[in-house]
Amino acid sequence: MCCTVPHINLGSVDYAILGVYFAFVLGIGWIVRRYVKGSEDFFLAGRSIPAWICGLAFLSANLGAQEVIGMAASGAKYGMMTSHFYWLGAIPAMVFVGIFMMPFYYGSRARSVPEYLKLRFDEKTRGFNAITFAGMTVLSSGISMYALAKLLELVLGWNFHMSVVLSAVIVLAYIFLGGLTSAIYNEVLQFFLIVLGFLPLVLLGLKDVGGWDGLVAKLGIVATNAGYPDGAWSNSWRHLDSAASNPMGVEWFGLAMGLGFVLSFGYWCTDFLVVQRAMAAESMTAARRTPLLAAIPKMLFPALVILPGMIAIALHTTTPGGLLPAGPDGTPNYNLAVPVMLAHYLPSGLLGLGLTALMASFMSGMAGNVTAFNTVWTYDIYQSYLRPGQSDRHYLRMGHAATVFGILLSVVAAYAATRFNNIMDMLQLIFAFVNAPLFATFLLGMFWRRATGHGAFFGLLIGTGAAAVHHGLVLSQGAPPGLKGGFLGTVLHTYPSEMAQNFWTAIIAWTSCFVATILISLLTPKNKSDDDLRGLVYSLTPRQQDGGMPWYKRPATLGAVVLGLTAVLNIIFW
Amino acid sequence: MNLDLRLPIGLMFSIFGVMLLGYGLLSDASIYARSLGINVNLWWGLVLLAFGLVMLGFALRARGARGP
Numbered sequence: 001m002c003c004t005v006p007h008i009n010l011g012s013v014d015y016a017i018l019g020v021y022f023a024f025v026l027g028i029g030w031i032v033r034r035y036v037k038g039s040e041d042f043f044l045a046g047r048s049i050p051a052w053i054c055g056l057a058f059l060s061a062n063l064g065a066q067e068v069i070g071m072a073a074s075g076a077k078y079g080m081m082t083s084h085f086y087w088l089g090a091i092p093a094m095v096f097v098g099i100f101m102m103p104f105y106y107g108s109r110a111r112s113v114p115e116y117l118k119l120r121f122d123e124k125t126r127g128f129n130a131i132t133f134a135g136m137t138v139l140s141s142g143i144s145m146y147a148l149a150k151l152l153e154l155v156l157g158w159n160f161h162m163s164v165v166l167s168a169v170i171v172l173a174y175i176f177l178g179g180l181t182s183a184i185y186n187e188v189l190q191f192f193l194i195v196l197g198f199l200p201l202v203l204l205g206l207k208d209v210g211g212w213d214g215l216v217a218k219l220g221i222v223a224t225n226a227g228y229p230d231g232a233w234s235n236s237w238r239h240l241d242s243a244a245s246n247p248m249g250v251e252w253f254g255l256a257m258g259l260g261f262v263l264s265f266g267y268w269c270t271d272f273l274v275v276q277r278a279m280a281a282e283s284m285t286a287a288r289r290t291p292l293l294a295a296i297p298k299m300l301f302p303a304l305v306i307l308p309g310m311i312a313i314a315l316h317t318t319t320p321g322g323l324l325p326a327g328p329d330g331t332p333n334y335n336l337a338v339p340v341m342l343a344h345y346l347p348s349g350l351l352g353l354g355l356t357a358l359m360a361s362f363m364s365g366m367a368g369n370v371t372a373f374n375t376v377w378t379y380d381i382y383q384s385y386l387r388p389g390q391s392d393r394h395y396l397r398m399g400h401a402a403t404v405f406g407i408l409l410s411v412v413a414a415y416a417a418t419r420f421n422n423i424m425d426m427l428q429l430i431f432a433f434v435n436a437p438l439f440a441t442f443l444l445g446m447f448w449r450r451a452t453g454h455g456a457f458f459g460l461l462i463g464t465g466a467a468a469v470h471h472g473l474v475l476s477q478g479a480p481p482g483l484k485g486g487f488l489g490t491v492l493h494t495y496p497s498e499m500a501q502n503f504w505t506a507i508i509a510w511t512s513c514f515v516a517t518i519l520i521s522l523l524t525p526k527n528k529s530d531d532d533l534r535g536l537v538y539s540l541t542p543r544q545q546d547g548g549m550p551w552y553k554r555p556a557t558l559g560a561v562v563l564g565l566t567a568v569l570n571i572i573f574w
Numbered sequence: 575m576n577l578d579l580r581l582p583i584g585l586m587f588s589i590f591g592v593m594l595l596g597y598g599l600l601s602d603a604s605i606y607a608r609s610l611g612i613n614v615n616l617w618w619g620l621v622l623l624a625f626g627l628v629m630l631g632f633a634l635r636a637r638g639a640r641g642p
Contacts, residue, residue: 032577185579185582189583196587204610344608349597353594
């Protein structure tokens, strides 16, 4: 990032709003702390949270600063096609996890996703997942902390180190006090703040560009200037017939399989960060409704997080002199879309609210990572391998300690991510190596009782290895060999974009893991009896009876409604 | 859980609403040039205050129904 942005000067009213928010966040932690009596209260919120609260927390934990900044950046860079990260890359998987997978997660009484793997497969599969997951959460929270601090330095002139320390200390304080309950309650508060803080920006921006029709007209200029068909920035599906006709550089199959199936299901169905929110629900139906209730606001989020980016690029192209400052490579610095828009439209007062919303999104994402990390560390690594058989109080103390060093590790990781222009691309890459094969393991584990521990473990290794090998042999157009691919010496294929490369890495990882798990399972003896697998595998678990509930509370009906509405949105913005 | 989450949410947004509303009434009109000439603090303050009060209303009604 360069330094051509004039600093925004905050007024006292802006600081006052930020201060009130900090006070409430810490206050909730303080009030909730008295509910924490044992380790299950700290790590699983005592499994006592109503579905709507879990649902909003489920959403909020995913809505970190890198999502808000990254999605707006993608909106500017790729236009309306970014909505695929929601309508194709999130909603179907959220419905699937709620209806089909939650019965096993919640019903097995596993305390974490890795623990489910231990119950279903074996110790080594759990260990592999627990260790890679713990590393990944620390990394993600470090990346978002870095992004936030860099941003505040750039636009507000705040000291980088002060931003890191301030945000880390506040998140640390409220999780340390109230554990997952505190994190979840604050995530709901943060959810409303993010929505109500960014909405005025979207409304003003839309009014300024002449509504949706005005925006489409301006985006037409953006598209033709860049040498793409007229609607390339304002249609989601129409220009997917070939990679050359859209700015994302992907074709429909790579997008649907890579993003819509492998990456999306890999994230929403197996990532403990989100699944943990549903596991904290008060009952099985509440747990199953959690992702479904989250899907309803989720499908409207493109308007909140992608639209500002699209408006920013439209204004950038049509105003003389531009709006977005140039990045190091000469192209507009897309990551600055949100802060530039905030400064462009919001006067003191609302500006403070907008920045507080940005801060809230950062904290919800970071708290999500930290609560997932301290649980997996304590239950799946510390209790399993380092110090088994201690008292519950001992593990509760370890949870507190893990919260502290998890955040310290994030701070360390915060100084490691600078190479990618678009943060989302980097996260996709990490998920492609570790998460993409994982969904094959869960799918086989939950729906095929013959899958064995050896099959799962070596399948996962082969899948992750296949991802690394594929990434090492291919490159995206114009990228230097190295972190971005081609590190194995020869480049066998060049993709039109980094996004396409990542999608195909995911597809190959998933397929390798799926095939390898089946083959190895057939060659190895079953390591769990049917009795052991009751409640863990579809064919050995009694169906959920939802008959007594009103239709709008039944997960299946709710899921069908959500999918129907998403299909309508896809058609409207086709 | 004994904490009704609507209480802190309602309280926080009511406070934000009053702050923005007050600032919108007192601030100089020239700062609204960038927000297309609209006194967005005033209007959005009203929206936030209304949202906060509705949340508080639900929370207090639930508390009343449960008894002291």
